[in-house]
Each structure stands twice: as C-alpha cells, then as structure tokens.
Amino acid sequence: MRLLLMLSAALACLGVGAAAPAQQRAPQTTVAVATQPFVIAANPLASEAGINVLKRGGSAVDAAIAVQAMLSLVEPQSSGLGGGAFLHYYDARTQRTMVYDGRETAPAQATPGMFLDSAGQPLPFGTAVLSGRATGVPGAVKMLALAHRERGRLPWRTLFGEAERTAAQGFLVSPRLAKLLRGNFAENRAPDVIAYFGKPDGTRVDVGDRLRNPAYADFLRRLAAQGPNAMYAGSTAARIVARTRAAPLGGLMTLADLANYRPVKRDSLCRPVRTYIMCVPPPPSSGVGLLQLMKMLELTDIARRGPNDPQAWFLFAEASRLMYADRDKYVGDVATVPVAGLLAPDYVASRARLIGTTAGPPPQAGTPAGALVAGVDGTHEVAGTSHFIVGDAQGNVVSMTTTVESIFGSGRMVDGFFLNNQMTDFAFAPVDAQGRPVVNAVAPGKRPRSSMTPVILLTPDRRFAGAIGSAGGNAILAYVGKSLVGAIDWNLPMQQAIALPNLVARGPNFQGEVTKFSPELLEGLRQRGIELRPGQGEDSGVHGVIIRGGRVDGGFDPRREGRVLTLPRR
Template sequence: MIQKLFAVLATASLSACAVTVQSTPQAAANPPVVTPAAELFVIAANPLAAQAGLNVLKRGGSAVDAAIAVQAMLSLVEPQSSGIGGGAFLHYFDARTGKLTVYDGREVAPAQAVSTMFLRADGTPLSFDEAVLSGRATGVPGAVKMLALAHDEHGRLAWSTLFADAERTARDGFRVSPRLAKLVRANYAENSAPDVLAYFRKTDGNFVDVGDLLKNPAYAEFLGRLARQGPTALYSGSTAARIVQRTRSGPLGGSMTLADLASYKPVKREPVCGPYRVYLLCAPPPPASGVGLVELMGLLQHTDIASRGPNDPQAWFLFAEASRIMYADRDRYVGDPGFVSVPVQGLLDPAYIDERAKLIGPTAGAPPTPGVPPGAKVAANDSTYEPTGTSHFIVRDADGDVVSMTTTVESIFGSGRMVDGFFLNNQMTDFAFSPVDAQGRPAANAVAPGKRPRSSMTPAILLTRDGKFAGAIGSAGGNAILAYVAKSLVAAVDWNMPMQNAIAAPNLVARGSAFQGEVTKFSPEVLEGLRQRGIDLKPGQGEDSGVHSVLIRNGRVDGGFDPRREGVVLTLP
C-alpha cells in the first residue's frame, strides 16, 4: 500500500504542491522551536511528562521507551486527558527500514456488553451525563498492554526502569497546573463523582488550586508493581479485581470481568496513507479516523486553499465545507473493522474524492449527506457523541525512530472512577447509544461484545517521496481532532507558517449544521466574509485543541506545541 503511494507521488505532477504563500503569520504564543534535524526531541502536553521522556532518551532509551515514561507521567499530572486506565494509538516509524506500524491499544467492550446497554427501558437513549457516570461507561483498558507490545518489539531499556520519574513524582507530589485546577472546577458531570471529589478536595473542603502540592501515593505504589511485574500488574491480581468491582458497582453497573481484562489483546495494523502535497500522509486505520484525515486533505487539494492564506475568508470557507463533507462520510462508515465493513479504499478513491469535492459551492447550504463510496454497505445515520479530551505526544530517538501517539481516557477524568490512583476510562460512551436508526439500519459504531469503539484519534506521520521521515502531528479534542490537525497542516504546509504559528492559528470546526470556532481570534473581515458565504461562526468546539507537531524543513526540525494547553518541546543534541 505505502510503496504504491510512493510511486504515485513520484510520478504525479507536483506543480500544484509547490505553492509557497507569502502571508502575514499569526503572532505565535511562543517563539518557533527550530533545531537541527538530527536532534532527539519530545513534545508533550505537560513539561513533567516531556522531561520524563527526555530523561529516558538521555539514558539511551528508544522512542518507545520514552513514550512509556511520558504516558506514566501524563496519567499523574494530566489525568483529565489520558492515563493507564485508558487506551491509545501509537504510530511508529522505523528509521532503519522506513516501515510504519500502528499499535492499536483502543479499549474493547466487555464480553457481556449488549447493543442496548445505553438505552432506557422505553428504548430512548440515556443522556451522556447518565452514561458517563455509570459503571457501563468503562471499556477494557488497552494502553498498557499496547505499550508492552511495542516495547517488546522496539524497547532498548528494561521495562522496569521506565517508571521511576512518575513513581517518584506521585510519591513526593507535583504542583497543580493552571489547566488541571481549572478543569477540576469545570461544569462536567464527572466532577461530581465521589472519587474525583475525594482526590482533588483538600482538608478544608476546597478544591486544589494552582501551585498546590498534590501527592498520589496509591499511584506510586501501583507504578512500583507495574515496573516489577509488567502489564500483569493491571490485567490480573488485585488491581484487576478492583477495576472489575468499580465498574460493576452502580449506578448502572457494567459487565466487565477478570476474564475480559486477562484476555485483552492489542492489535498491530498498517496505516491508511494518501498523498498530501509533496508528502505521504499516514494515519491509523479504523477504528481510528485516519481515513477521515486523509480524505479531508485530499478534498482540500481539489481547492485553491494553498494559494490563499489565513486572512482570506474564502480559505476558511473551503476548509469548513471540505470538513463537513469528510465528517458526513466518517460518521456514517467508520467503526471497528473486525465487526463492520469500512470502505477505506472507496473513501480514498481519487474519483470518489473528486466527486465529493464538487459539492463545495459558492455558499454553505444544508449539511452534506454521506456519499456512497465504492464498497460501501448500508449504514445508519450516526448518533455518536464524542466530547473533548485526550492528549498527544511525539518522540524521536537517537536512531531516528519516531513515536506519534494519541492517548485518552475519553472525557474529563474518564468515568470519574478511580482505581489505585488512576482514573478509569469512559470509552464505551464513544459507541453510538442507539444500535439502529429510525429506518432500522444498523449503526457502524453500535456496541458489540469485544468491539472497539470508533475513535477520532489520528496520530499521523508524514513521509517524503523517498520514504524518509518528514513530520508528525496529532491532537486532543474529541471529534474535533480531525479539524484541529487538518487546520494545522494547512497553515504549516500550504501557507508556509512556522509550526508554532500554524498550531496557534484559529480553529474552525464544521460538522453537519454546526460551525464553531475561536471567534475572537478571527479578524472581523474573515468573520464577515464567512457570513457572506453562509457561515455564521459561533463559539464552541475550537477552544480546546491540543495539537503537537513537527516538520522537517530544510534539514531542520520545526516543532510546535499547542499554546491552548501546557505543552513544551524539549530537545537533546
């Protein structure tokens, strides 16, 4: 697959891909991070997590070794977004062979799960708040076993040596960051969960505040066991028993068993790839949404967005309309390929993308309907709700191997239920609550035993035409991840903005009839131009992206982190 696409790139005319737009870049929240291309780096959403990864690289560890250290620390210092009680997709580039591998650590539904588990007795769906606080919300966690598989194949240091920074920080405590302090106080259902209140409230009854020292001895003790015992520390024994107990308790207790945990298996997959300008863009296949990202960038290549710039309302209009077309297709067809037929090749067929691109007219109209790509089967209208959450990080080691990993507990603090110092995910709510639509058609993303819910996570890697590493990108943000990543790619590649500026550029998320974004960051001229084209941008999704990315430009690493969060780029000569 990848080799065929290299051939396409090598023979295709690149005249449309070589456009360099001289535009006035948005002011970056932080100066661009540009370092020699040979340098090692870690980009993560929290400085303590990035430093834990860099410390591993300093000891001669591999990118996968560092990724394990980053995830262990994120579970402690950014528990609102990801953790070892959740799942992840790890996209791996092997510099020696040029091979890309996707390690799928997505959670799975317990063996006793049923398609109607999120319906009331009268057949109506539960509210999201009811579902997320229930014992049914948690899927069998996959991140730890997935990381263990990747470590078996690409680790250099002993597994037992990779958790020391996180274990020490959990025991000694860390200073509460502004983002964590804010989200503890935010209006989310999970913040009313007893475990959340017990962990984040001080003895005086107030929530922890910025700069407070927060200790987590239970997590420190668990990490010690995880280091010594390996993944069995989570998937069997006392921790597994506590996970089962917490998920089976009310309200609406779930069906997870010790057998579900013991039998979890990560999956190795080949990425979905397609040409994007002078690059080959690769991202995880279903149940992740890499096919949506590749389709979106293909649609945009049928427009003149590259000859425009960030101050042109037509550019943002084109982005919005292409996004709506992609989301219509993604929402209709993407699910777990072990259970449903996903027309990946049809969605990326050049003739299909060409036809879909013709739907972009002079003004925005009614929401586009899903297309019928080659190989598509009848599927229901999608009813999945994906709230914002998640974290993304990137690591490159001394051999040039790269990890681009997106990781999540799904919503804020997952299900709000805690075991041994870490939060359990609520990934089951990433399934469609209704297994069929009003016409009786089955939903591609309906619940089924052992099934992985659809994910918007798209940890992507860019390659040059001769197979060299050219960049990596990914984001947090629920279903808006695709829009956040695509916007940053357009700004960096099409508009030639420094990566830090590209990530900081305004977000616009167009899905169905909703046009949301960072209204205050767009100029009045752009907002008025969008209104003239039928788009009245409203606040909403757009304010909480978590993009991290690098591009190799002229032999230098141009790295960036999302200023909307607390990320950092750390390098090692």
C-alpha cells in the first residue's frame, strides 16, 4: 500500500522563525542511497495518474507521460500538450544524466521583427500574447515520444487512459484554477477561454464545479492509438495551423513546421556544488545561471547563517542580481553562449567579490571568457509553468519542467488543449538601443531562451541524491536557488525549504513575499539597501526531493495544490 505523504498546507504560512534551529547546522552531507518509487506533481490527480503507472511496473518516463496528460487537463493555466518542456533524466544503471529538450521552435517563416509594430516599436505584451504570432511549434508530445521509445517500459497506448476518463467524466475545479480564472490576465478575455470555462448563465466555473472536456478525451484516444502523429499531422495539426493563423495578428506556422519539429537530446551541464554534483539543462535553458548563482553563494558564508539572518537574504539577493545580469545578456539558443566562461572559478570569484555591504545600482553583466558583444536584452517572461519529479522502482528519475508559458498560453484552444505563447519568450526587439544584436532575438527554427531549470543532484559517486525545479518565469532561478539554500546549506526538510519566503532580485527590483518575512528581517534588509516589494503574479511552484537516510524527503510548493506520493520499495 502506498504511503501518501499529506504534507500540511499550513506550511504556506510558515514563519521564517520556525526554522531557527537550522541556523547553526552545517551544509547537508550526501549519502549514497537507493530510492523508492515516488511522484511529486502540482495537482493530486496528476500525482495519482503517475503513481498508478508506477504500480503497473511502468518506468519514470511512462509515469511522466501520464502526469503531463493529466496536468494538461486539470492545470491548463500552467502546462499542456500544446506547449513545451525540458525532461532531465537520470539512468540508475549507467549513473548518467541527459536532457530531452522539447522546447518549442519558431516557425520557418518567423522574422526578427515579427513583434514590432508599423513604427518599429515592440508590440504591447498583452497584444502579442493573444496574437496568432505568439505560438511556437509545440514540442512536449514529440519529446515525450522520443523519451518513451528510449526509456519506456509500458506500451504508449496504455499511458493516457486515466486522463482520458477524467476528461470525459469531468473533474472538480480546484481553488487555484478558479482563482486564476478571475485574475486580471489578458488571456481570460480570450474567446476560447470564455467558451471553455463559461457556464450557461454567463458566469465562469467555480471551485467544486465539475468541468468536462470531451474534445480532449477524444484527442487522447487518438494520441494513444496513433502516437505523436495524432498531433503533428492530420486533422489536429490542421486545426493548430488554422487557429494560430486566425486574427488578430495571424501567425506564420505551417503544417510543415509541425511535421518537421524535432526534439533534441543534450548532455547535462554538471558542476560540484557543496557535497553534491548539480546537473542542469544547458542553453537554451538557463541552468548555467542557476549553477553560477550556487557557485557564487559557495564563496560566501551563507551556509553558516540561516533563514533568520538578514545578511543571508542580502547575500542571496545580491548574488541573484549578478547572475541575472549575466543570464539576461548571454543565454539563448545560440552557439556562442560562454558557458565555460560563466562558470570558470576565477570569473565566479570575480563576480562574488562585487557583493558589498549594501545594495547599489543594478549590476552590469560581466565579460566571461568566450563572450561576444551582445545587446541589452528586453525579454518579458511571464510566470507560468509546472514542475514534477518521478522516480521508478529501478531508481531512474525524471525531473521535468513543462509550460504553455503564460496563463492558458495564448488563450487559443485546439481539441481541448491550449496552445502556447512561447514565441513571446523571445526578445521583441532584435537589437538594443545601440544597435547591438540581442542574443534572444527571433529566428526561424530557433528555440526561445527558457528559465525552466529541472535540476538533478548526484552524490560524488554519481548516485541519485535529489531533484528540484519550479514554475515562475524568470523567477524560477531564484525560487529554486532559495529552496536549494534551505535544503542543502541550512539542512531544512525539503518541505520547509520550499515554503521559505520567496525573494527575487533582478536588476533594480527586489520582489518577494513581504508578509512572510518577519519585521526584523525586513528591517535588516532595509538597512542593507533592500526595500522588498510584493512579487509577481503567479507565485512559485517548486517541487523537490532529497534522499536523506535512505528515505525520500519530498516537498511540494504550499502555494499550489501538489502532492508527494511514494510506493514501498520492492
């Protein structure tokens, strides 16, 4: 019988002071252990779908497919089959990690200026996000199909039944979905959003209402039977193209774009961090930024402090600003990203030395070895996305971050799922004010830069030690970094580390969950030049696990509706 870790939602209001004993602890020490099957996802129905696949003897990838199919239904504001994802995989037999990149791509007819108006100025974000130009060629389904061919154990056709039945019979609208449906988001005014979530009396579904999606159930039946061709060819593909080409601002996608999409297998980017080996996806993911942040913090005394110490949060904020300055300038889907230079010990040390005693003006990007001249990036990345983690009975692990980018993506729906607005993750202006080319500019077939950073932690002898990731747009790096500091440096249980208040420092902005910091901490930050302001719209969605003493120490973000489920070891 599985063990359901019903971790208290009251941790959402966890006071930082509750973690005081951690202040004197040494950083977490890794121990080589085997793990038990588990699923951590942002919705109970998604966690159940994944654990049921594991019960049938399925692999971590099999369960990930079932989780994604369910999330597309019950958490459509965050991810879906019409979007993209990075799947980070740990192979227990070979002790290797690798990344399956299912990031969306720009259509072949895309142009660098496609998000400029007739006067050559960037379109307003609200206009762009609802346009047909916003949708990139979806990548999640083909990526999952590739991972399944290589890592699956159960037949593809058996992995969609639970999501299909739930779509046909309906599911109860959750508090989070109901809340976001009433938020001030441009997508909530989209005709497809209004039609799908509308009731006969003109109101929208609310908490506890049963929402059915027969179109999605039918699509899943075809996807199970036909494989990815059910989406990338035939009637569904034709509807995707037609929907993206519809006004306003019709897009450029073609049937050839869908047919020609290819996921990419990439080597993980790994570096030692504390007593772990930390592995992240390489560009166009921003994993290099997270590694740089953690390496900078290693050069400070943050681990000897704790969550009650304003100096610890000051160090985190200033290191974050330095990291973001570099990430924003250099990372994109280009061959010139100076990854080695950004992580070179001398360069990291030079950046860490810029952390003073008080917060000053926004830091500028540095000049790491291998860096080429690049313009100042103006990408506007909103806070959608979902992260989940699966470990199977063989010890293989999936750490996957998945997204439709904004709330309900572009607000356009096909066959019961929303289409992404991932093209708006590109910089709208291809050059900066000085005429220098921007790394993250639009180009045909290019993947937009992503903040999605599904992490895998290994012991020094390369056994699985943990995994973590988050939702949150460009704040993902801060959310994950904070949780790693809590779990590794301050030795908190993963649930407490995730529940720590969020602080996102980028450029001139210091944003955070002000009401979750004590008055003493806020005053200590103020004395160091940081005036914390309320943060961005969709809070974090961190899900993480660390293996401690041979047991799964898993946590879900109390700001969402997640669950940690485990099975007994075999």
